Amino acid sequence: MQNVGFTTTDMIIALVYVFGIIGVGIYFSRQQKSAKDFLMANRSMSWLPVGLSLMATLTSAVGYMSYPAGAFKGGLILAWMAMSIPLSFPLVVYVFMPFYHKLKVYTAYEYLEKRFNDKVRALASIIFIIWRITWMAAVIYVPSLVLNVVSDGRIPMAPSIIVMGFIATVKTALGGVKAVMWGDVIHSFVMFIGLFLAIFLVFQAVPGGFTEVWNTLVEGGKTKMTGTMPGFEDAGFFGKIHLYLITDFTVISLIVTYTVQKMGNYCVDQAMVQRYITAKSLKESQKGFYANAGAYLLYIALVTSIGAGLYAVAKHLQFPEGMPIDNYFPYFIANVMPVGVTGIMVAAIYAASLSSLDGGINSITTAILNDFYARYKLKQHNLEIGEDSDAEKARRLRISRISTIFIGIAITFFAFFVGLLGDIFTYSQKLINMFTGPLFGVFILGMFTKRATAPGVLIGGLVGFIMGSLMVFAKNLHIDALSVGVLWPAALSFFITVILGYGLSIFMGKNSTEALNYTRKNVMLNKDL
Numbered sequence: 001m002q003n004v005g006f007t008t009t010d011m012i013i014a015l016v017y018v019f020g021i022i023g024v025g026i027y028f029s030r031q032q033k034s035a036k037d038f039l040m041a042n043r044s045m046s047w048l049p050v051g052l053s054l055m056a057t058l059t060s061a062v063g064y065m066s067y068p069a070g071a072f073k074g075g076l077i078l079a080w081m082a083m084s085i086p087l088s089f090p091l092v093v094y095v096f097m098p099f100y101h102k103l104k105v106y107t108a109y110e111y112l113e114k115r116f117n118d119k120v121r122a123l124a125s126i127i128f129i130i131w132r133i134t135w136m137a138a139v140i141y142v143p144s145l146v147l148n149v150v151s152d153g154r155i156p157m158a159p160s161i162i163v164m165g166f167i168a169t170v171k172t173a174l175g176g177v178k179a180v181m182w183g184d185v186i187h188s189f190v191m192f193i194g195l196f197l198a199i200f201l202v203f204q205a206v207p208g209g210f211t212e213v214w215n216t217l218v219e220g221g222k223t224k225m226t227g228t229m230p231g232f233e234d235a236g237f238f239g240k241i242h243l244y245l246i247t248d249f250t251v252i253s254l255i256v257t258y259t260v261q262k263m264g265n266y267c268v269d270q271a272m273v274q275r276y277i278t279a280k281s282l283k284e285s286q287k288g289f290y291a292n293a294g295a296y297l298l299y300i301a302l303v304t305s306i307g308a309g310l311y312a313v314a315k316h317l318q319f320p321e322g323m324p325i326d327n328y329f330p331y332f333i334a335n336v337m338p339v340g341v342t343g344i345m346v347a348a349i350y351a352a353s354l355s356s357l358d359g360g361i362n363s364i365t366t367a368i369l370n371d372f373y374a375r376y377k378l379k380q381h382n383l384e385i386g387e388d389s390d391a392e393k394a395r396r397l398r399i400s401r402i403s404t405i406f407i408g409i410a411i412t413f414f415a416f417f418v419g420l421l422g423d424i425f426t427y428s429q430k431l432i433n434m435f436t437g438p439l440f441g442v443f444i445l446g447m448f449t450k451r452a453t454a455p456g457v458l459i460g461g462l463v464g465f466i467m468g469s470l471m472v473f474a475k476n477l478h479i480d481a482l483s484v485g486v487l488w489p490a491a492l493s494f495f496i497t498v499i500l501g502y503g504l505s506i507f508m509g510k511n512s513t514e515a516l517n518y519t520r521k522n523v524m525l526n527k528d529l
Contacts (some may be wrong), residue, residue: 082333150333164415
């Protein structure tokens with residue numbers, strides 16, 4: 001490979017982008033007069049920032065790097081991930097969005113107190129906060145790793161992690177959710193520019209272009225759209241189920257697990273829900289999700305193609321011996337892409353990270369203020385209540401910004417330990433799988449069953465979370481009985497939560513009439529809400 005490296009020109013391009021994004025935060029900081037402005041944009045956003053912010057917040061640099069690495073290992077079978085969008089679409093757009101807009105919640109978890117009690121609400125909010133903090137630690141780690149690789153080690157990891165955390169925290173603390181969402185619009189365009197440039201240059205790097213890339217993938221078995229499970233034909237019924245559960249990539253695991261993940265993300269992840277409820281109307285939220293769906297499908301097609309293309313590049317051009325798969329794409333960016341394009345790619349990776357970081361930090365701040373400060377300190381159901389004086393508005397805004405700073409410090413600290421937990425793709429799946437299933441299961445029980453009670457759901461959610469966590473770390477803990485493929489814990493912990501939560505509810509607790517008013521059907525029929 002040619003050794004272009006990360007030049008001064010590339011560094012200038014990346015720095016101009018980063019400081020420009022800080023400028024967006026400074027611009028919107030002058031518009032923040034209350035916690036409602038800071039956390040909810042005063043419910044004034046249109047479909048474009050809603051849709052592109054959804055897409056940008058969910059992807060991040062972790063996806064930008066991990067999906068190509070996953071496709072390098074697994075091949076084009078990863079394209080089945082895209083099925084999660086059409087399968088989750090009806091539930092998100094026609095069930096959960098109207099539900100949240102009808103209730104006018106600040107956080108998704110606020111609903112759980114109405115349906116169950118404050119303990120279930122607090123549990124769900126705590127799970128979300130831990131989930132987002134650990135996830136964002138990876139989001140800081142990945143661009144720092146990329147910058148270290150493209151600079152051939154000249155830019156150390158530690159200062160890069162600190163700078164990345166500082167930039168995201170300052171931008172979010174200044175501008176609030178409006179700066180986050182309009183910043184995400186910019187991030188999205190930069191991300192896609194980077195992806196299109198990358199896929200063009202990946203195919204150009206292989207002698208013979210697309211035809212030779214395809215032939216190399218066929219020879220390597222990377223075009224197969226089904227999983228490889230040795231011994232499957234000779235196995236009995238339960239043996240076949242076991243093989244499905246221990247295999248990382250199969251059509252079923254990709255479709256089922258990613259659909260559960262996406263439903264969990266879009267339906268109960270506060271980072272996503274907050275985007276819907278900042279919109280000026282339900283119609284704007286739904287239009288935003290249409291935009292998100294199209295953008296995300298394009299994103300999956302591009303990152304999968306880049307990863308598969310890098311497999312062909314590795315067969316024709318020499319990567320350094322012993323290089324981890326995570327480093328292939330960054331190494332390609334630094335040593336094959338021309339001067340200037342490398343800077344754009346680094347900016348695109350930072351764009352992917354900043355979009356997830358600022359959105360995640362803002363959503364955690366919302367959860368802390370709404371589910372804990374307002375609920376237990378002010379004894380209010382949500383932050384909408386009591387903000388009727390200038391002094392109180394200023395106090396809540398100040399607490400929002402202070403909380404943002406402390407969250408930024410926490411995720412920056414945890415980012416130093418991400419590299420100890422395996423490759424990026426595996427780590428990212430672990431973080432999603434530990435949290436998505438139980439949270440989604442709790443909401444399904446509350447919204448769609450009359451039988452589910454607070455004690456049953458509380459235990460079901462806790463056990464689902466614990467079992468999901470044990471499945472994720474089964475190999476590290478040497479628990480062979482719970483060792484499953486990297487994708488399965490999210491779906492399995494979801495089913496554990498729903499089945500156990502419903503079953504225990506038959507024998508534990510009783511629902512009041514008030515609680516049953518908050519099943520989804522009754523909420524949508526209630527004209528007084």
